[in-house]
Amino acid sequence: MTRRPRPRTVTAVVASVALLLAGCTGTEGAQKSSGSDSGMIDFLNYGDFGGGTTPKPNYNPYLDATKLSAADYIYESLMYVETYSCKALPWLATSYEWSDPKTLVYQIRPGVKWNDGKPFTAADVEFTFAMLKKFDVLDTQGVWASLASVEATGADRVTFTFKQPGASVFTQVSGVKIVPQHVWSKVADPTTFVNATAPVGTGPMKLKAFNPRQLVVERNPDYWQADKIKVNEIRFNKADAGGQVEQLKLSRGEYDTNGMFVQDIKKAYVDRDPEHHHYWYAPGGVISVYMNLTKAPFDDVAFRKALTTAFDDQQVIDKAQLGYVTEASQSGLVVPGQKDWLPAGIADEGRIGYDAAAADKALTDAGYTKDGQGRRLGKDGKPISFAFKVPGSYVDWVAAADILIKNLKALGFDVEKETPTPDAHNQDRATGNYDMMFGVHGGGCNMYANFADPLSSARTAPIGKKAASNEIRWQDPRTDELVRTLQVSPDEKAQKEAVAGLVDVMMNQVPMIPIWYGAKWFQYDTTKAEGWPNEQDPYADGANGLVVLTHLVPAGG
Amino acid sequence: MLYFVRRAGFFVATLWAAVTLNFLIPRIQPGDPAQALLARLQGNTQAVNPVQLEAVRKMLGTQDGNLLAQYWDYLGAICTGQFGVSYSYYPYTVTEMIGTALPWTLILVGVTQLVSFAVGTLLGAWAAYRRNSRVDSVITLGSTFVGTLPFFWIALLLIFVFAITLNWFPEGGGYGGGSSPGWSWLFFSDAFQHSVLPAVALLITGPIGWIIGMRNNMVQTLGEDYARLARARGLPRRRIALTYGARIAILPNVTGFAIALGGLLGGTVLVETIFNYPGLGRLLLEAVSNKDYPLMQALFLFTTIGVLIANFLADVTYGFLDPRVRRAEAV
Amino acid sequence: MALLEVRDLSVTYSPRDSAAVRAVDRVSFDVHEGEFVGLLGESGCGKSTLGTAVLRLLDRPAAITGGSIRFDGRNVTTTPEDELRSLRWVDLSTVFQSSMNSLNPVITVRHQFADTFEAHPDAFGNKQGKGLDIGARAGELLELVALDRSVLRRYPHELSGGMKQRVALALALALEPRLVLLDEPTTGLDVVVQRDILDRLRELQARLGFAVLFISHDLGTVMELADRVMVMYAGEIVEDQPAAEMVTRHLHPYSAGLLGSYADPRDEVVKVEFIPGRPPDLSQPQQGCRFEPRCPVAVDTCRTVHPELLPAHLGEVRCLLVEQATDPRAVLDKAAALRSRDQVFAAGAEARIAAEPVLVMDGVRKVYKTRRGLSPTVTTAVDGVSFALRPGQVTALVGQSGSGKTTIARLLTGVERPTSGTIRFKDTAVDQLGRRALRKYRRHVQLVFQDPFSALNPTRTVAYALSRPLRNHLGMNAAQARTRAAELLETVGLSPAEQYLDKLPHQLSGGQRQRVVIARALAPEPELLVADEPISMLDVSIRAEIVALLDKLVRDRGIAMLYITHDLLSARLLADEVMVLNHGVMVERGPTLEVIGQAKDPYTRTLLAAIPRPGARQLT
C-alpha cells in the first residue's frame, strides 16, 4: 500500500517533461493552422491589448487610457469615422441629418441587438449621452461642451441640439460609444466601473476569456452585420516584452496583425515571408518645426517663409525615419488622405522641396545677411544663434533634428541641440520656453480641431503659462475668423472655403513648418486572412480595427 | 529596552523620511501623468487631443493647491493605508496592483535568493575548508569572474541562446497566453517553464556574494585561536570546519541574507524587465515611466518597509544565532 | 628517554612578499616526564614559534625546515594530520597565549568539553568509555581549577578573562595529558588573578604529574615555577640550567642581563640593569654570536665564530667566553662590573626634599551615569581622592585595572571634570577650564603613553611629532622647531639626533619609540607629566633604561610626575610616594618604602603577595 504513490509521481514527472517539451514549440505549431473549411477564420492573433504590464480586466469604453482593446470590438458608435480619409460610415445610425445648424438627427439602425439579446433602441443613445453629461470625466471628447440636449425623438430617431452651430463636433458626437441602458443604469459610479464580466455591447465580438497574457474575444453571431464577420475569434497577446522579442514574434508570424515600431521592417519582417508579410504605415499627425513666434527672428514672416526650403525633408525621411513616412505638406493637411480639402493651385499638394540656395537667397533678401565668417546675422546685426530642443530619448526625432540642425548650420545659423527629457520638453513647449523644436498637430478627421488646436488664439497662453494647444503662440485675427467659420458652418462648401483660407495662412505666413507625417504602425500577415487595408485599398487605416474586421476574409478565399 | 526604543525610533524616522522623499520627488519636476498616459496610447506621432487630456486629468484627480496641505493629506492617507488609485491602471487601486504582482516576485526572487544563499554559502565554506587547493582557486576565481559579468547582459545572452536560437524556453512573461492563472497543473507547469530562464539568470550571479563572503569569513574564523586550539585538541577536521569555522562564519551572511531579502524589489527590476516578468520590479519601472505617482510611491514605500523589517529580522536572527548578542540583549 | 625530544629544529617564515626569516634555528632540548620546564625569552626571540612547532600547529607561511620532534620516542615531525589526531590532547595539550579567544564563542563551555571527549573516545582521561558522564567529568575538571560547575552552561563571552583561562586550563587537563604546553598563559590578566592561576597550575602539576613546557617572558614567574629554565635569544637557546642555578649561577651574559632587570621591590636597596641595543634581524644572514652586538664582554672572536650550545655547569650554555674560560663565573663578574657603570639603575631608601605642590587634587569624586534600559546606573569611579604633586617628585598611583587610575589621569589632564571636589594647577582651577583655557593648560601637562606603538602616528616622522608641540605651544618656526627637536632627542638619549629626526616610527625599536614619546612630552616644557604604565609594553631587558631616563628628567628639570602602574617594582624604583587605589578609593598612601615595606591595607598586601619570588620554590 505504501508504495502506491510512487508510479504516480513518475507519471507526473513524465507529464511535466512532456508538457515542457510541448511548450517549447507548441504555441507556434498550433497557431500556424490556416482558416477552416466553413469559409471562416478560426482565430487571428493580434498584438497588444493595452493595460500595461499587469493588465486588469477593464472594458469601460470611456476610460480611454486604461481600457483593454476588447472594448473597441464590443462597443460601437452611431457613425464610424475612419481615420485615413475621414469618411463617416453609417454604423449604429443608418444616416444623419442637420435639420438646422444647431440640430442634428440620427436615424437609428433597426434590428440591432445587444449581445445579451435585448434590442438596441434610441433610448440607449439618450441614456448614454445623459450619463456622459452627469459624469463629465467620461466625456473624453468633450461633446457636452457644445451640446445642449440629446433626446430620443421616436423609437429610431435621436435628436441632438447644440448650443451653437455644431458641425465642428460632428465627428466627436458620432464617435461616442453607446452603452446599454439596462446595464449601465444600474451602475452606481460608471467612472470606476470596470465592466469586467460579460460586457454587454452591440459589437461584432463578445468577451471570451481574459488573462493578463491573453485577451480573447469571440464572434457575436447576432451581430447586425454578422455576415461580414468571418473571424471566429481574436486573440490579443500581451506584447510588452519590448523591441526585440516582439519583433521576433512578429517575424516568426506569431501575429496576424500588429501595430508596432520595427527598426528595419524590411529585413526583420517582410523578408522573412515576402509573400505574406506586409506593412502599411498610413500618415498620422503632422510633425512640424515649431518656432517661438514671440522671439526674433521667428516673428518675421519673411524669415519663416525663407526657412520652408531650408530643410532637407527627404533626408529626414530616409535616414531618421527609415523611409517609413512621407513628406508633409506645408498646407497643414495630411495628404494625400485629405487632398480633397486642398484649394486649387497648390503645387505638389503643398510639399515644398529642399533648396538651400533658395533659402539662402530668401534670407538674404529678407535682410538676414551673412558676415565675413559666414555667420547669418539678425536684423540687429548680431549673429543669429538659437537652440533646437528635442527629447533625448526619441531617437528618431533626435536623428531628424540632427539633419535639420545641419541644414540650418549650412545657412550660417549658430544652432545648439538640447536634449531634455520628454517631460521637460513637453513642459517647455507648452510654456513657450524654446526657440525651435518639433511639435505634433493635426492629422485628425475633425478639420476644425486640426486647425484650431495649433492656431487659434483662444488656445494659447502668454509665455511662461501653459498653452492648451497653440504652443507656437500664433495670434492672428484672420486665422481666428477662419477657424470660427470652420466651427459653425454646417455646409461643406463654406467649410472648404475656410480650410482654403487656413491653408493660405499656412503657406504664406508659415506659423510652423511641417516636415513629415508621423506613421501609424501597421503590419499584417495574409497567411490566414486577407482584406487588410493597404496603400492600394485604403478603406481605413490599420488602427480602425472594427472596420478592418468587417473586411477580413479567409486567405485564398 | 532603550535599544528597542532606539530601533523603533529609527524605524519610524526612516519611514517618515522615505514617505517624505516619496512625496517630494514627483513634485520637484511635475510631469503630467495624464499626458504620459495618453502618450503611451498614441506614441509621439499623433497630436494630443487637449479635450481628452483635460478629461483624463480630471479623472485621475491630479492634485493642486498648497504643498503643505497636500503633504498633510498624503501623510494621513498613508497612515490609514490608503495608497489611492493607480493612474495607469485606473480605476484599480494601488493595493490591488501590488497584490497582483507581489506573488510573482516573491516566488521567483524569493526562491532564487534562498537557493543562491544556500549554494553560495556551501561553496564558500567548501572553498575555505579546502583553502589554497584547486577547488578553492576554481571557486574563488570562477565566482570572481562571473561576479564581474553584468547581470542584464547575462540575461540577454540567455534569451538569445535558449529562447531565440534554441527555442527551448519562452522569451519572457510569467506564463503563456494559453493558460490562465489558477490552481491548475497546466498553469503551474507553464509558469515554471517561464521562470526557468529568469531563475537561471539570477542563479548565475546570485551566489557570488555569498561565496566570497562565506569564504573570507571562514578563512578568518579558521585562523582564530579557537579553531587552532580545536586542531590541537585533535578534533576531526570536518568538525572543526563546521562548528569552529562555518558555524561562526555564517553569522554575517545570515544578516546579509535577511537584508538581501528586504531589498528584493530593488534587485528584481532588471530581471523582471528583461524577462518581462509580471512582478513588482517591473511594475515599479512602469509606474515611473507612466508617472503613476500613487503606484510608484506605494511601491517605494513598500520596499523601504520591507528593508526595514528585514533589518529588524536580521538583528533578531543574529541575536538568536550568536549567543554573544543574545545574552547581551537579555541583560 | 625523554618525553619530548626536540633535535635541531628549525622553523622558517617565508612570506611571499618579503625575505624569509628563520625564527627558530636548530633548537634542541628535552622535556622529561613530570618535569616543569620554563622557556624564557623576549618578544620576537622565537619562543612562541617553537611552541607552535612542537604542537604541529604552524600555518603557512611558517614551516618546519629542519630537525625533528619526538614524542615518547615517536617521531611526529612529519606525521600526517590524521595520524597526529590520536596523539593530540591525549598526550600533549596546550593553553594558548591569549585565551580570550581560544574558546569557540558560539557554543557553551560544556559543549567544548564534549567535543574534546568525543574526539578521543579511547583516551586515558576518558577511560569510562562511552558511558562517560560528560557533565560530571567536566564539572570535576572545572573544580580542579576552582571554578563552579555552573560555568558549564555558560558561553565564553559571559566569563571573565581569568575564568576563561581557567576553563582553558581545565580543558587542557581533560584527557590527563602527559605534557602541557603553556604559552604565556596569564599575559594580560590582572596580577592577582595571574598569581592565583599559576599557583593552581603548579599544584595540579605536582598532583597529577604531567610535564609542563612553560613559555613566558615573565622572568620572576618562570624562575619561581619551573624546575629547569631555558633562555632563548634570536631563535636559539642560549642557556639551559636548573631554575635555582639560573637565579644564582647563570652563565650566559644575556641571562645575566635578563635577570639583572629583575629585582624584588621589597628589598632595602633595589637595583636593576638593562641590556642596550636590540635583537638582530633574522631575515639577514647571521655570523658570529648573535648576542655579540649587545654583549658587554664580547671579544673579537665573538664577531666571527658562532658558539654552540655546550654543557657547562649543571646545564648547557652557548657562549665562546664560557667555553674558553676555566671558571665560567669569572666572565660574568667581569660583565657585571662593566655594566654597573651606566646600565644600572638603583633606588635607595633616602627621601627627597618636599617642595610646593604644582597640582592639588582635593576630595575629588567622579560619578558616571550610564543608562541601560530605563533605570540609570550610577558608577562611582573615583571617590574622595586627595593628593598633591610636587616638582621634582614622582608619585606612583598603583591599582588593579578598573580601580580608577585612568579616571584620575583624565581628571588631571582636564579631559573630564570631577563630579565634586577641586583640582588646582597652581592658580588655575582645572575643573573649571573652558575649551581655550584647556588648550593652554595642556602646555603644562603632558602625557607619556603605555603603548609606544600606538603613541606615535605611523605615517609621521619623528621630527613632525616633536615639532607640533614646539610650534603650537612655544610658537617656534619650522627651523627653530627642528633644532629644538634634535636637542630633545639628544636629551632622551637618541644620539646623534640627525639620524632619528626623519625616521618613521616603524623604523625604531620599542624603546626608541618610547624615548621619542618622552621627548615629545618634554617638548613644551611642562611642569607636570602623567605617565600611564610607560614600561609595561616594553621588553624586560630595556624597562630599566626607560625608568632611569624618566627619573633623570624629572629630577633634573624639576617636573612633577604622576606615575600610573600596577607594577610595584618600577614604582619602587621611581616613586617618592605611592598611592594605592582600590575601587576608586585611596586605600593607602605614603612614602614608597613605607608602603611597600610595611603595607597595612589588605589589598596592598595581596598585590605584594602576587610578586613572584624567583627560586623561592627550590628554597623552601
Added chain:
Amino acid sequence: MTSIDTEGVRVTALAAGRVSRLPGWFVILWRNRKCRIGLVMLAAFVAVAVLAPVVAPYGPRVDEFAASTGPSGAHWLGTTARGEDVFSQLVYGARTSLVVGLVAGLLTTVIAVAVGLTAGYLQGVVDEVLSFFINLGLVIPVLPLMIVLAGYAPVKGLGLIIIVITVTGWAFGARIKRAQIITLRTRDYITAAKFAGDSTARIIAFEIVPNMISLIVVGFMGSALGAIGAEAGLAFLGLGDPQTTSWGTMLNQASLGGALTTGQWAWLVAPGLVLALLITSFTLINFGIDALSNPHLRED
C-alpha cells in the same frame, strides 16, 4: 572583515616607497600578480578611452553605413540599426564608463569621507544626526531610488547619472569610514596631538586621513566599480541619456533595435564583454588592496 589594518597598509606603502622612486602604493599593488594584471587592463582601457578618436575608425554617431549588418572587414562588429559602426561606439563607450567611474567614484568617496569623518570624529549630536542619514541611506532601497530619481530628473545626461549614483551610493562608504575613524580616534597619537595643541581640523587632515588612505582607495575603487555598473544598468533600462554613447545605451539599443532578430550577436555580446572586463580590472586591483589591508586574505 570588520577591522581593516589601515595603518599597517600605510606603513608598508611608506616602506615600499622609500625603496623605489615610484609611489609606495603603486609598488605594493604592482607586487601582487592579480593586481598587476588588473592595473595593466585598466591602463589599456584608459588608453583606449583617451585615444578614442585615434582608435575608433569612425565617429560614434556617424550613421552613414548600411544598417544592421553583421561583422565585416569595414565594420569589425557590424553596424547598428541606425547604420552606426558598433566598434567605434564601443571605443567611445569606454570614455563614458571611465568618466562615470572616476567622477561618481570621486564624488561618492568625497561625501563618504566627509560625512564619515565628521560623524566619527565629532561624535555627540553631530554623529547622531549624520549617523541617522547614513543609516537612512543604507536602508532606502538603492535601485528603486535610482530609477525614481533618474526617471524624474529634468535633464538626462551623464551629469544626472553621476549625481544619481552619488546620491544613492555614499552611505555605505561613510559607515565604514565612520567605524574606522572611531577606532583611530582613540589612538594615543591622537591624544598626543591634542596635547601638542593641534586643532581638530589639523588632527583629521594630518593624523587621521593619511592612515585611512588605503581604506579610502578601496572605497573609491568600490564606488567607481558600482558606478560603472549602475550607469550601464540605468542606461540599459532606458533611463540614461540616449545621446551619450555608453555600453549601457549600446545594449539598450541593441536590445530595442532587434540585434537578436537580425542575428547581430557581436552588437549584443561586445558591450557586455568589455563592461565585464573593465569591472574585472577593478576587481583585480581591489584584490591587491584587500590582500594588503587584510592579512587573513593574503596569498601565501
